[in-house]
Amino acid sequence: MSDQSTNAMVELIKVSKTYRPNIRALEDVSISIRSGEMVFITGRSGAGKTTFLKLLCKMELPTKGLVEIDGLDIRKMQGKRLSLLRQQIGVAYQDFKLLTDRTVAENISIAMEVSYLKQQIVRKRVRALLEELDLSDKHSSMTGDLSRGEQQRVALARAVANSPKLILVDEPTGNLDATSTGLVMDMLAALNNSGATILIATHDHTIYRDVDHRLLELRSGQMHQLRDGVMQ
Amino acid sequence: MSFIFAVLRQVFRNFRQTWVSQLMTMLTVSLSVFIFAFFYLVYNNMLSIGDKLGYDLRLIVYLEEEPIPELQEQLRRKILAFDEVEDIHFVSKAEAFERFKVQLGEDQDVLEDMPEDFLPPSIEVVPLKNLRSLNQVKLFSEYLSKLPGTIKVQYGQDWIERFYYFTRLVSIIVVLSAGLLILTSVFMVSYKIRLTIIGRKAELELLKLVGATNSYIRTPFLIEGILHGLLGSTLGLTSLLGLFYWIKMKFSGPGILNIFEFSFFQPPAIVMIAIVSILLCLTGSYTSMRKYLRA
Numbered sequence A: 001m002s003d004q005s006t007n008a009m010v011e012l013i014k015v016s017k018t019y020r021p022n023i024r025a026l027e028d029v030s031i032s033i034r035s036g037e038m039v040f041i042t043g044r045s046g047a048g049k050t051t052f053l054k055l056l057c058k059m060e061l062p063t064k065g066l067v068e069i070d071g072l073d074i075r076k077m078q079g080k081r082l083s084l085l086r087q088q089i090g091v092a093y094q095d096f097k098l099l100t101d102r103t104v105a106e107n108i109s110i111a112m113e114v115s116y117l118k119q120q121i122v123r124k125r126v127r128a129l130l131e132e133l134d135l136s137d138k139h140s141s142m143t144g145d146l147s148r149g150e151q152q153r154v155a156l157a158r159a160v161a162n163s164p165k166l167i168l169v170d171e172p173t174g175n176l177d178a179t180s181t182g183l184v185m186d187m188l189a190a191l192n193n194s195g196a197t198i199l200i201a202t203h204d205h206t207i208y209r210d211v212d213h214r215l216l217e218l219r220s221g222q223m224h225q226l227r228d229g230v231m232q
Numbered sequence B: 001m002s003f004i005f006a007v008l009r010q011v012f013r014n015f016r017q018t019w020v021s022q023l024m025t026m027l028t029v030s031l032s033v034f035i036f037a038f039f040y041l042v043y044n045n046m047l048s049i050g051d052k053l054g055y056d057l058r059l060i061v062y063l064e065e066e067p068i069p070e071l072q073e074q075l076r077r078k079i080l081a082f083d084e085v086e087d088i089h090f091v092s093k094a095e096a097f098e099r100f101k102v103q104l105g106e107d108q109d110v111l112e113d114m115p116e117d118f119l120p121p122s123i124e125v126v127p128l129k130n131l132r133s134l135n136q137v138k139l140f141s142e143y144l145s146k147l148p149g150t151i152k153v154q155y156g157q158d159w160i161e162r163f164y165y166f167t168r169l170v171s172i173i174v175v176l177s178a179g180l181l182i183l184t185s186v187f188m189v190s191y192k193i194r195l196t197i198i199g200r201k202a203e204l205e206l207l208k209l210v211g212a213t214n215s216y217i218r219t220p221f222l223i224e225g226i227l228h229g230l231l232g233s234t235l236g237l238t239s240l241l242g243l244f245y246w247i248k249m250k251f252s253g254p255g256i257l258n259i260f261e262f263s264f265f266q267p268p269a270i271v272m273i274a275i276v277s278i279l280l281c282l283t284g285s286y287t288s289m290r291k292y293l294r295a
Helices: A049-056 A079-087 A104-113 A119-132 A148-161 A178-193 B003-017 B019-056 B069-082 B093-111 B134-145 B157-199 B201-209 B214-250 B267-294
Strands: A008-019 A023-034 A038-042 A064-069 A089-092 A166-170 A197-201 A214-219 A222-227 B059-063 B085-091 B122-127 B150-154
Touching (some): A023 A049, A023 A064, A023 A197, A023 A222, A038 A049, A049 A166, A049 A197, A079 A089, A079 B214, A104 A119, A104 A148, A119 A148, A148 A166, A148 A178, B003 B019, B019 B157, B019 B214, B019 B267, B059 B134, B069 B085, B069 B122, B069 B134, B085 B093, B122 B134, B134 B150, B157 B201, B157 B214, B157 B267, B201 B214
Parallel strands (some): A038 A214, A089 A166, A166 A197
Antiparallel strands (some): A008 A023, A008 A064, B059 B122, B059 B150
C-alpha cells in the first residue's frame, strides 16, 4: 500500500452475482474503497451484504464483472497467490466458523500459524487480543462452551490477529451487549487508525449512527451510497 | 514458526485427535506387510533350497551296454550338442557294482551271489547351474533318453517336479499377497485420509480461508501416509523376524528343517519392503488430498 489516500483497496466494476436457479444477490455493483477507509454496508436481511463480502475474499466468484483487491483481479488469484492474499484479508464471518473442539487460543492462533509466525509472537498476540476483547479468562476454554457473544468476539479476534490490511466483518455486534459492542468497535477503530481498510456489514444502526464513515446500503442487490465518509 | 515446525505440529495434533483410527490403519498396513513378507520369505528360502538342489542335480543315463571309448566320445559330443554341461562321467558295470557295494555298507554280503556285471552301465551328466529350471531339465532329460542305446534317464523327477510346482504356487501367493499389500496400503490409507478430511472439513475449509497454502494443508497428511508406511512395515517386519526366530528355535535339532539353512531377509530387501510400503501409503494419502484440494 504505497499511497493510502489514493490507492483503491477494493474495486468492483459492474459486478453481479446470481445463485442458481435464478436468485440475483448482486446486480451491477460498482464501488471503489480506498486503502485505510472504514465503510459500513447496511441493508435488510438477504439484501446481499454477505455475498458482497464473500466476493472480496473469493469465497464466491462473481457471475459478471471485475473484483480487484489491492489492484489484483480476484478471479486470477489461485494457489499460493490466493493464499498469500487471503493472509492479508481478515474475515469475521456471520456464522463465526470457529472450531468448537479447539480452545479460544488455538482458534485465534490459526490465522497466524498459516503465516508461520513464531509461537512466542503468536502467544503474545493472542493474549493481547483476548485482553482487548475482555476474554482473557477464556484463553483455554473450548469455543464450543462459549456464549454466542463470546464466540463472536473470538471470531473477530481471529480476523484481526494477523494484522491484515483488509478486514471484512459480517454483523459484528449481532450477539453483543452494549459494553462488548463498544469494545469491538473501539478495536476496529484502532485498527482503522493504524491503516487497515475495514468493511462492516451490519443492520445495527447504533454502530454507524454516530460516526462519520462512509455508509452504503444494499437494496435488492444494488448498492446505494447513503452517506459520504471522512478518512481518519 | 518454520514450515516444518508448523507441519509437524499439525501431524502431532492429528495423531493425538484420531489416534484410534491411526492405530487401526497402521495395524492393517503392518498385517499386510507381514503377510506379504512372510510368503516372500518362504519363496526366497525355497529359491535358495532350489539352488542347493540344482547344485546337486545330476542326470543318470542308463545304457544298454558299455560303450567303447569311440562310442563314449560320440555320446559326449551328442550331449554337449544340447548344451554345455559341467561334467560327464561314464560309469562302467564294474564301477556301478563297486558303488552299490559301498552304499550297502554292512549289508554288502547280499551281493555275494550276484554277478559283478548285473548293474547297467550309465552316464552321469551334471548340468550347468544355469540349467536349473524344471522345463530345461525336462527337455535335457528327453533329449538324453533319445540317444541311441539309452534305457532310461533318471534325475529324481517326481521330487523335483513337486518341489518346483510348490515353488510356483508360493510365487503365486507372493504375487497375491503383494496385491493385498498394495490394495490395503493404498486404499486403507486413502480412505483413512478421506475420512479424516470429512471429519475435519470445517477446519480444512477454515485453513483455506485464512490463507493456508496447499502445501500447508497437504503436507501433514502426506507425513501421516509416510508414518503409516514406515511404522506399519517396521511392525510387520519385526513381527516376522520374531516369528522366524521362534520357528528356528522351536524346530532346532535333528529334523527335515535342518537339512537346509533358512535365512531372514538381507538388509537391502528389508529396506526395499519398507520403501515400497511407504510409497504405497504415500500414494494413498496423496490421491485423497489431491481430490480434496482440487474440489
